[in-house]
Amino acid sequence: MAPTRPRQSFSKERFWEKLKDSKTQTYHDPTATRGTVSHGLRTIAWNPLGTLIATGAADRTLRVWNPERQNVRYSTELRGHSAGIERVAFNPVKDAELCSVSSDGVVKFWDVRTKAVINEIKGLGDAFTLAWCPDGESLVVGNKADNLFVLSPTQSNPIASHQQSVQTNQLVFCHSGKKIFLTTGEGRVKILSYPDFRPILYSSYDPGLPFTLNGHTSSCLSIDLQPTARLLATGGSDSIIALWDTTEWICQRSLIDMTGPVRSISFSFDGSYIVGGSDEGPGLEIVHAETGENVLSLKTAGPCPIVAWHPSRYWLAYSDLGSLKIWGVDPERK
Structure with a gap:
């Protein structure tokens, strides 16, 4: 298949107008259930x-x-x-x-x-x-x-291992590959160098204390870095998505319309839109990342804990009632 050409990025005013009639395709696996699992x-x-x-x-x-x-x-x-x-x-x-x-x-x-x-x-x-x-x-x-x-994808044994002292959930790399961001059960995000896993920033109040992002009242479960790298998004079991400025590490805004723990987060290819996935409550809300405004609501049959934007199009993949669905794919295209 030929490479997919990126679509034009839409402003939040045009997003709803252009994409409100987009359809959802279901990808059903008839052999998916094996035994009682x-x-x-x-x-x-x-x-x-x-x-x-x-x-x-x-x-x-x-x-x-x-x-x-x-x-x-x-x-x-x-x-x-x-x-x-x-x-x-x-x-x-x-x-x-x-x-x-x-x-x-x-x-x-x-x-x-x-x-x-x-x-x-x-x-x-x-x-x-x-x-x-x-x-x-x-x-x-x-x-x-x-x-x-x-x-390493070419070695049969780990290159290194790093035991963490707190519950560690998801992680994401910065775009240069020199830093990693780790979400923890304390509701914090650790910023470490890669590949040596050492703290990069330290608290201004205590020079010996590694700096962490602290924006959740309970466990921080999910994380994603905006493709433009201006914002880092974190999701918690407190049903909140926090958006952090990656220069000053200040929380720019919190998205509070989620229901249940935020199990996954995904930015669109242009960084303009963000979606969070939860295993409680149906429906998905597409939010404008810079303003926090809801621009489009997707109806779903059940909760959608996993979400993933396409790398160059406004196509949104998600799980719904255990099956893969993709919103935005042209149903007429062969």
Whole structure:
């Protein structure tokens, strides 16, 4: 498939006018339920060009879809994990290299064109987080024992491990790959150097105390960096999305219209719009990141804990009642 051309960025006034009639496509997997295990998508990821989208489920189903062809016969199933898929992510510089993280403690690297496992790393415990360094040369995987592993897609053992002293949830890299942002059970975000995991900033009140972002009253669960890198978004179990200025590290605004814990956050390709996903309450709200205004509401059948904007189009992928759905794909396009 040819690379997808980026669409023009729309102002918040034009966004609703241009996209209010966009349709939602459902990508149904008829083989998804195995035995008594619920399917339940746990993770969604676009490849760098936006020509493929991968999904991982609690029943071990790992599938790569063509977003323009919703029939399952145009998808690819990847088999090999012995437990639920917790996280998937494509290599940011290789369009067909996918990494999957499972609670079986195994991280697998796939060539989605051939279905081949090109590398795997075992013994990582109950792994559930994943973030690629932007250069595609390394990645960080975390487990529920709060141990973070630095991995290479070409090596069968971890490069390093870094035990954290507090509950560590999700993480994201800065665009240069020199910093990582870690969300914690204390409702804070740690800013560390990469690959040595050392604090970069320190408190102005206590020079020996590492500086953290503190914007949530309970556990900080999700995080995303705006493509323009001006804002960092964090989501908590307090139902709040906090938007942080990345120069002064001041909270610019808080979005308080979510229902339930914010399980995922995603910025649109131009950084103009943001969506949060929760496992409580139906519907999704597309919000203008600079003003906090709701610009469009999407009706859904149930809660949508996972959301992911396309890397170059106003297409929004999300999970609804355990299935993949994509809003914005042209249903007439073949």
